[in-house]
Every structure is written in structure tokens, then in C-alpha cells.
Amino acid sequence: MTSRVLIKNLSDLEDGPVSVGGWVETVRDQKKVQFVVLRDESGAVQLVHPRRALEQGAGPLGSAAATPAPSEPASSEEPASTDPIADTISSLAQGTFITVTGELKHDERVKLGGIEVKVTGLDVVTEAIAETPIAADSSLDKRMDWRFLDLRQPKQNLIFRMQTTFEHALREYWVNNDFIEIHTPKLMASASESRAELFSLDYFETTAYLAQSPQLFKQMAQAAGFGKVFEVGPAFRADPSFTSRHATEFTSVDSEISWIDSHEDVMALHEALMVAGFTAVREKHGDEIRELFDVEITVPSTPFPRIPLAEAKRIVAERGYEVPRADDDMDPEGERQISAYVRETYGHEFVFLTDYAASIRPYYHMRHDDDPALTKSYDLIFNGTEISTGAQREHRIDVLIAQAKEKGLDPAELGEYLDFFRYGVPAHGGFGMGLARVLMLMLHESSIREVTYLFRGPTRLTP
Structure with missing residues (x-):
């Protein structure tokens, strides 16, 4: 039996016998010839089947019809089909999975890839219900209800191939630079x-909590002498937000490094990773992304623009927008405004907002020696939305305890975390980044639900 060939590899083969398998996208059932567009995980191909002509007076195999003997009653059964493949194709519903053997032929007249497969054998693997529950104009919520069908679309397939390429590029950078996963x-x-x-x-006789980030354990690795670490894994936030960029479960991209001088070292690492990821995506999927999303993937130049938060808020105010917050933080519209300014001024999609006020940062962010009101931290803004927070961490135990108390925390409740610093730890820092936000903004999509395999939010726990 000829082994199954991915559709994307057909164009490299010579004309001849081939086997393909996938699901039915469309059927054109014409009088003399039938066409099927078959799609698999790699692409689509046209199948063609010329109908067999039914010869006058011919039996099932085209031989002369036998006349029943006078003593035999005539059969009331319908004669067997002379073209069972045609009958099967006529009955195919969209989404039915089939395997096909046939003859591959290169023909530049075929609009779909310049190739087609003339069917010689067809087996139905599983039939699909004829009427699908979603359509191209279905709402996002409806599509999420039937996510497995939604994911059959070429655009959705590309998102997750692109995600794979992006993650692999990050991991390749980490591994090549001696990071530990x-x-x-x-x-x-x-x-x-x-x-x-x-x-x-509930956790046996006590209560457990789902991790909001790997923050504590990334820092533990620095105390353990690992030096440089990374993790790509799930994180959970019980945040009742219904925005386009929030989820209750998401994939967090984290890295932490030792022996740094400031948060500038963390930003340099972050830049290098983004350049690696965007370069890989552009090289492997740039043409497809341009075709399906009408988006040009731009590899960011380094260094990324850096703007202290206080200065960014002044720039935004000069553009006519006052950030309506009681604290010292930026809001989403402010992020969009500063991104617009950076695009206009520097022609860049990224900007580091730096030096956040200590009042709005965690107790473990290191503060500037010359201005303790400011932290050595940043947010990375991409196309108008924050995708990451990074910082140099405070590694001096006495300062760490003082900052925790200032935030109203009881050091006794931070015992295991503070132990990391009581036995020696180098100066270190790192970042955590939301994977779905990066993909959403890279493709100019409107919601992280579009780029999340199975989204979880305040009102969604299925499928």
C-alpha cells in the first residue's frame, strides 16, 4: 500500500501513483466529472474523477446483459452501480475524512497548486453530518463552542504552526546560550x-492555589546557582476581566538570569529573543501570513526604544490624552498612544516603558539607588498593548524584607521565599510574557481567543 503523502509535499513528486488523506472541503458533482477539494494539516489539493459512461444494455461491468431463463423470475433488485467511486463522491459531506489513492498529475491549468490527483480508489474513514453548526459569519462565541471545526480553517491552522515556529526559535536561542529549561x-x-x-x-486536608506565575521558582533557580533559566508553561489568574487580552489560563513565557548590572541586561535578553522569534516566523511563514492575514511580519531592529514611564505619560498628555488613573500606572489607551508616538517617531512596533513607580510594582523589584521611588523595571509594549513585565529583582535580604513590610506584607508569611536570599544569591532579573498576546498583536487579530487553542475565561470552561 502506498504510504500517505502530506499535500504540501505533492508538488515535489513526479507524476504517478500517490495516496493522500484528509477531510472534504468542497465537492463539485458535475454530470461528466467530479471535483473534490481535499484538505489535510498541510494544505489542500484537487481530486478529480471522470464519471464512467453507462453503456446501453450493459451490466454492472459493461458486459452484455444476461437474459433470465424462462423458468427464472426476473430480479427486482437494482443493478449494482457501474461507478461506485462516483456514488461515494456524490454522498460526501463537508468535513468527512477520507483516504484516496490515485494518479498525481502536474498541470499548470489547475488553480489549486498546479497539481491534481485522479482518483482510482476512495475510502471513507468517518462520515460528517451534512449541516455544520458554524459558518464563516458565525460569532466568535459560536466558533469557540465548536472550536475543533473552527480550527480546520487555513488561517487557524497557520496560527498554531506559526506559534510552534516562534516558540522553537526562543527555545533554540535559550539552548544555544546555555540556559537551563x-x-x-x-x-x-x-x-x-x-x-x-x-x-x-481542595488539596487533601488543606488548600492549594494555582500558580499565577513561576516567579518564585525562577528566582529559586538563581539561588541554586543555575545562572540562566527559562520556562514556557501555563499560568492562572482569577481575574474577572472580559477584555480582548485577558484570560484566566494562559501560556507564560518566562526567563531569569544571574549576574546582571541592571534591568538593561534583562531588556537586552528580551530584545534578542523577540528578534529570534520574529525572524523565524517571517522566514518560514511570512508569505502565508501576508496571504491569509494581510500582515507583513517585520523583524524589529535593536535596540528597542526606551522611554521612562513619567516621560511617556507627558508625551501622551501632549498628544491630548490624560491618563485617568489615581495611581502612577499607564492605562490601555495610554499604551496605544505611546505606541503611536513611537511608530511615528522611530518607525518601531516595540517600546520599553521603564522606571515604574515603586508604588505600583511588587516588593521584590529592585529600586534605583538615587531615587527609591522608582524601580528598575519595565513593561514591553507591542503594537499598543503590554505583552510583558520585567525587572531586576531585589537580592539583598534586608532590603527585601523592608520593601515587603512597606507593602503591608508579613515577612513571616514569606518565609520559604525569603530563605532563598539568606544563603546567598547573585544579582538577577527576568521577565514574564504572555504568548497569546504576542501572537494576537503579531497577526493584528482582535482577541487572544483567536490565537489560543482552547480559551479559558470567566464564563468559558468548555470545550
Whole structure:
């Protein structure tokens, strides 16, 4: 039996016998010839089947019809079809999975890739219900209800191939630069960040919490002498937000490095990773992304623009927008405004907003020696939306305890975390980045639901 060939590889083969398998996208059932567009995980190909002509007076195999003997009653059964393949094709519903053997032929007149397969054999693997529950104009919520069907679309398929390429490029950079990959636990005895965003669950005789980030364990790796680490894994936030960029479960891209001088070292690492990821995506998928999303992937130049937060807020105000917050943070519209300014001024899609106020940053962010009101931290803004937070961490135990107390935290409740710093730890820092946000903004999509395999939000736990 001829082994199955991915459709994307057919164009490299010579004319001849071939076997393909996938699902039916369309059927054109004409009087003399039938066409099927077959799609698999790699692309689509046209199948063609010329109908057999039914010879006058011919039996099932085209031989002369036998006349029943006078003593035999005539059969009331319908004669067997002379073209069972045609009958099968006529009955195919969209989405039916089939395997096909046939003759591959290169023909530049064929609009779909310049090739076609003339069917010699066809087997139905599983039949699909004829009427599908979603259509091209279905709402996003409806499409999410039937996500497995939605994901059959070429655009959706490309998103996850692109995601694979992006993640692989990051991992390749890390590995080539001697980073250690870690897998941190997602069940925790206490909060990793804010208690307000914790999911709790019964854990034998006690209560456990789903990790909001691998923050504590990334820093533990620095105390362990690992030097440079990374993780790509799930994170959970009990945040009842219904925005286009929030999820209750998401994939977090994290890295932490030792022996740094400031948050500038973390930003340099972040830049290098983004350049590696965007370069790989552009090289492998740039043409497809341009065709299906009408988006040109631009590899960002380095260094990325850097703007202290206070200056960014002044720039935004000069553009006519006052950030309506009681604290010192930026808001989403402010992020969009500063991104517009950076595009106009520097022609860049990225900007680091730096030096966030200590009042709005966690206790473990290091502060400037000359201005303790500011932290050595940043947010990375991409196409108008924050995708990451990074910082140099405070590694001096006495300063760390003082900053925790200033935030109203009881050092006794931070015992295991503070132990990391009581036995020696180098100066270090890192970042956490939301994978779905990067993909959403890279493709100019309107929601992270479009680029998340199975989205989880305040009102969605299925499929």
C-alpha cells in the first residue's frame, strides 16, 4: 500500500501513483466529472474523477446483459452501480475524512497548486453530518463552542504552526546560550503574586492555589546557582476581566538570569529573543501570513526604544490624552498612544516603558539607588498593548524584607521565599510574557481567543 503523502509535499513528486488523506472541503458533482477539494494539516489539493459512461444494455461491468431463463423470475433488485467511486463522491459531506489513492498529475491549468490527483480508489474513514453548526459569519462565541471545526480553517491552522515556529526559535536561542529549561509546579501552598487573583482548590486536608506565575521558582533557580533559566508553561489568574487580552489560563513565557548590572541586561535578553522569534516566523511563514492575514511580519531592529514611564505619560498628555488613573500606572489607551508616538517617531512596533513607580510594582523589584521611588523595571509594549513585565529583582535580604513590610506584607508569611536570599544569591532579573498576546498583536487579530487553542475565561470552561 502506498504510504500517505502530506499535500504540501505533492508538488515535489513526479507524476504517478500517490495516496493522500484528509477531510472534504468542497465537492463539485458535475454530470461528466467530479471535483473534490481535499484538505489535510498541510494544505489542500484537487481530486478529480471522470464519471464512467453507462453503456446501453450493459451490466454492472459493461458486459452484455444476461437474459433470465424462462423458468427464472426476473430480479427486482437494482443493478449494482457501474461507478461506485462516483456514488461515494456524490454522498460526501463537508468535513468527512477520507483516504484516496490515485494518479498525481502536474498541470499548470489547475488553480489549486498546479497539481491534481485522479482518483482510482476512495475510502471513507468517518462520515460528517451534512449541516455544520458554524459558518464563516458565525460569532466568535459560536466558533469557540465548536472550536475543533473552527480550527480546520487555513488561517487557524497557520496560527498554531506559526506559534510552534516562534516558540522553537526562543527555545533554540535559550539552548544555544546555555540556559537551563525548568518546569515549575502549578500547585502552590501560597500566592506567587497577588492574593486577589488566586484560584484555590481542595488539596487533601488543606488548600492549594494555582500558580499565577513561576516567579518564585525562577528566582529559586538563581539561588541554586543555575545562572540562566527559562520556562514556557501555563499560568492562572482569577481575574474577572472580559477584555480582548485577558484570560484566566494562559501560556507564560518566562526567563531569569544571574549576574546582571541592571534591568538593561534583562531588556537586552528580551530584545534578542523577540528578534529570534520574529525572524523565524517571517522566514518560514511570512508569505502565508501576508496571504491569509494581510500582515507583513517585520523583524524589529535593536535596540528597542526606551522611554521612562513619567516621560511617556507627558508625551501622551501632549498628544491630548490624560491618563485617568489615581495611581502612577499607564492605562490601555495610554499604551496605544505611546505606541503611536513611537511608530511615528522611530518607525518601531516595540517600546520599553521603564522606571515604574515603586508604588505600583511588587516588593521584590529592585529600586534605583538615587531615587527609591522608582524601580528598575519595565513593561514591553507591542503594537499598543503590554505583552510583558520585567525587572531586576531585589537580592539583598534586608532590603527585601523592608520593601515587603512597606507593602503591608508579613515577612513571616514569606518565609520559604525569603530563605532563598539568606544563603546567598547573585544579582538577577527576568521577565514574564504572555504568548497569546504576542501572537494576537503579531497577526493584528482582535482577541487572544483567536490565537489560543482552547480559551479559558470567566464564563468559558468548555470545550
